[in-house]
Amino acid sequence: MKNLYKLSGLFFFLILLLSSCGFKDIDKRSFVVGIGIDQLEQEQEGYEVTLKMAYPASETKELGNQFQLISAKGSTIAEAIRFIKAKVGNELDFGHMKMIIIGEKILTKDIEKTMDWFTRRRDIQQIALLSVGKPDAKTILSVKPKGERLPSNKLFMFFDETGTESPYVTTKFLYEFRRDLVERGMDGYLPIVESEEDNFSITTMAVIKKGEKPLILNKKETKVFNILKKSYDKESLKVNAQDQFFMLAVDSLNTSYRIKDSKKPKIKFKVDVEGTIEESKVKLRKGKLDKYNKLTEETFKKDIKKLLQKFQDTNIDPIGFGLRYRAMHTGPEKKKWKNWKDLYPEIDINVQVNAEITGTGIIE
Amino acid sequence: MFSFEKSEVERVKPVLEKQFKGTEDAQFRTLSLENDQEIELVYIQTVIDNANIHEQFFKPFFEINDIQRYESYIKSLPNFKEFKDEQDTVKEILHGSIVFLIQNKVYMVGFIHQENSAVLDASVETTILGPQKALSENIYTNLNLIRHRYHEKSLKVEKLPEIGDKSNIQVCLLYDEKEADSEIVDKVKKRVKKADRPIVQSAGELHRALTNRKRRLFPTLLVTERPDRIAYNLYQGKVIIMIEGIPFVLIGPTVFYDFMSSMEDFYQPYWVSKFLIVLRYIGLFISLFLPSAYVGIISYNPEVLRIQLxxxxxGxxxxxPYPSYLEVLFMLIMMEMLTEASIRLPKTIGPTATTVGGLILGQAATDAGLVSNIMIIIVAAVAISNFIIPINEMSFAMRVMKYLLLIITTFSGLIGLVIGTVGLIYYLVYLDSFGKPYLKLFTSHQK
Structure with missing residues (x-):
């Protein structure tokens, strides 16, 4: 019995040692909701780091847009953070940092080096959302959208699909991007956020290849890319050909591709679209649905092919063809990779679109 | 059989006189016939049925008018007992017998009268649809109630030696011979015999005396007031310990699940009762873990919450001004005081205390900036969910347990909470009830 007491005493003592992050009350912490990384203008090396810290209001009713932006310059991110710590009274808490914005200019530099800090720190959530800030990260962080109950909440809503679901918004999590940078056969991509007075506009994206200049996609390309990559089906397609003009509201959309390994290797890309017509400028007939289907297929096919060709020409592969190739082939890794690198610029890309319009949207 | 030198009367009379002569309510009555034949009655006025003694004993004596025939009349009475020895006679008198000294013979007739045989309404474990009456404070009335719910020839009632040197409380053992494990019955008997306390006045006290662990937090025997629960447990092969003068019985061996079940579960439709059980477990977890989880999350790992919360x-x-654990502790203790006060207060001023206390805790404490709004919600949730646990003893145990978890969490965060929980489960597994494992989620009906 005496032994038991001793044992439980020891046990309790050991529990005391477990104190992990240390006791710090929630109101003594400054929550960083967003971080922006910009390049220094004059010097070659170094960053300007901007932290967006939210302040809770004591009255729930007036909880709102209280935040503070603190910037510091340093040769590394960690150093800049140290400087910021010296400017804040509370403990910096990165646990709720969900938004990482990288200045556009950094993209041209070695992005892997910049991302290193984020992947090493244990208190940074790997599900943080990544995006590119245009013209720089600090401008994006300082935007104060109307009706925002929580600093940066609007940006979260854009990306984590709890709020808006737009075909132009691409989502990239920190862990995904890290993988993309390391993985052979797949290149990373990031959405570009621009500020418009007190609002955001997210319509374009950048495809990033390690050590190369990023490829910026325009609005239309971004949309097509989201269809190809995520089979994004909250979408409407514009068909404008042969005197017809209509918008197709997509109900379901499936994409799949195969890399055929015959004598002449080719990529077969297949897209199935199903939907109804949402808007039209000319009169449509139900009996002519087959014709509309065909028109849709042609327009859509052209767009997809154009984008894929663009990737091929710049030797960038955000869809992950190379990864698929590596997965489907046997043999030594080095050889496979070399094979693919030789193959990709010349490979045939075959796009096949099946459209099925289920109705004109009007009862005739 | 008896000593030949002295008759029964000669042996008993001096003992009785010595023991009871100075007592106000002890009666020594002599009744005599015309032919100078006389009998003597000894009894304690306050434990026997005083109103009927004349009708039952005095009147027949003069009507019969013959000692021999009166003697056989006495022998024919239902509660008649033969003389054993002096000690037994003294005991019988104390337990409501009338002692007859007729010529050289000693007879005893039980003529007990108890004021507490009214059947009480169920007040501790109430149900909506089940039987509304609980037990009475009289052991025979209780036996009657149980027998009427459990008509089975294998139902055994065993009198055990009285408990308490001073109180001499009668204890009965009840079990279904067919269902109960004889090993457990023997174990219970042994334990009850070993229990030594001068005064036993409640089931909880006997429970304390019956378990071999001196410092106990969790109940390992079930205290209940419901005859339907007793009948159900008899069928489950459990042993019931009944105590004179207490409207509760002890049921053993028990498992943890017994304390989480209400008789209502049997009276409701299947899915309703399953829902109630799930609700109860949720309540248990809330009342146990919520305060410590609050401290752990607020002060160690706020990233667990979503950012809006x-x-x-x-905010x-x-x-x-205080760290979170002081805030929690302050509110919890205020809440405990409120519950405790509402138990102890006279029923008439009870509501006043709760209203005043509730107002202070709810509104003023937040306005004064002593505690946060969220804390009020947590305390309220803890207090309410604690009362969801149907067996009172268990809900008390859980009330204490949450403070232990709170201490560990205060020192080591959410990891501490996890370790504390594991420790709690270890402890519950280690417990046993009359040698049967305690933390077994469901009783298997063994046959």
Missing amino acids: AFSIA SRMPV
Whole structure:
């Protein structure tokens, strides 16, 4: 019995040692909701780091847009953070940092080096959302959208699909991007956020290849890319050909591709679209649905092919063809990779679109 | 059989006179016939049925008018007992017998009268649809109630030696011979015999005396007031310990699940009762873990919450000057005091205390900036969910347990909470009830 007491005493003592992050009350912490990384203008090396810290209001009713932006310059991110710590009274808490914005200019530099800090720190959530800030990260962080109950909440809503679901918004999590940078056969991509007075506009994206200049996609390309990559089906397609003009509201959309390994290797890309017509400028007939289907297929096919060709020409592969190739082939890794690198610029890309319009949207 | 030198009367009379002569309510009555034949009655006025003694004993004596025939009349009475020895006679008198000294013979007739045989309404474990009456404070009335719910020839009632040197409380053992494990019955008997306390006045006290562990937090025997629960447990092969003068019985061996079940579960439709059970477990977890989880999350790992909630908590904690654990402790203790006060207070002023206390805790404490709004919600949730646990003893145990978890969490965060929980489960597994494992989620009906 005496032994038991001793044992439980020891046990309790050991529990005391477990104190992990240390006791710090929630109101003594400054929550960083967003971080922006910009390049220094004059010097070659170094960053300007901007932290967006939210302040809770004591009255729930007036909880709102209280935040503070603190910037510091340093040769590394960690150093800049140290400087910021010296400017804040509370403990910096990165646990709720969900938004990482990288200045556009950094993209041209070695992005892997910049991302290193984020992947090493244990208190940074790997599900943080990544995006590119245009013209720089600090401008994006300082935007104060109307009706925002929580600093940066609007940006979260854009990306984590709890709020808006737009075909132009691409989502990239920190862990995904890290993988993309390391993985052979797949290149990373990031959405570009621009500020418009007190609002955001997210319509374009950048495809990033390690050590190369990023490829910026325009609005239309971004949309097509989201269809190809995520089979994004909250979408409407514009068909404008042969005197017809209509918008197709997509109900379901499936994409799949195969890399055929015959004598002449080719990529077969297949897209199935199903939907109804949402808007039209000319009169449509139900009996002519087959014709509309065909028109849709042609327009859509052209767009997809154009984008894929663009990737091929710049030797960038955000869809992950190379990864698929590596997965489907046997043999030594080095050889496979070399094979693919030789193959990709010349490979045939075959796009096949099946459209099925289920109705004109009007009862005739 | 008896000593030949002295007759029964000669042996008993001096003992009785010595023991009871000075007592106000002890009666020594002599009744005599015309032919100078006389009998003597000894009894204690306050334990026997005083109103009927004349009708039952005095009147027949003069009507019969013959000692021999009166003697056989006495022998024919239902509660008649033969003389054993002096000690037994003294005991019988104390337990409501009338002692007859007729010529050289000693007879005893039980003529007990108890004022507490009214059947009480169920007040501790109430149900909506089940039987509304509980037990009485009289052991025979209780036996009657149980027998009427459990008509089975294998139902055994065993009198055990009285408990308490001073109180001499009668204890009965009840079990279904066919269902109960004879090993457990023997174990219970042994334990009851070993229990030594001068005074036993409640089931909980006997429970304390019956378990071999001196410092106990969790109940390992079930205290109940419901005859339907007793009948159900008899069928489950459990042993019931009944105590004179207490409207509760002890049921053993028990498992943890017994304390989480209400008789209502049997009276409701299947899915309703399953829902109630799930609700009860949720309540148990809330009352156990919520205060410590609050401290752990607020002060160690706020990233567990989603950001919107983290901010509203941080906002409501802004005016609070103390660290989170003091805030929690302060509110919990205020809440405990409120519950405790409402038990102890006379029924007439009870509601006043709760209203005043509730107002202070609810509104003023937040306005004064002593505690946060969120804390009020947590305390209320803890207090309410604690009362969801159907067996009172278990809900008390859980009330204490949450403080232990709170201490560990205060020192080591959410990891501490996890370790504390594991420790709690270890402890519950280690417990046993009359040698049967305690933390077995469901009783298997063994046959």
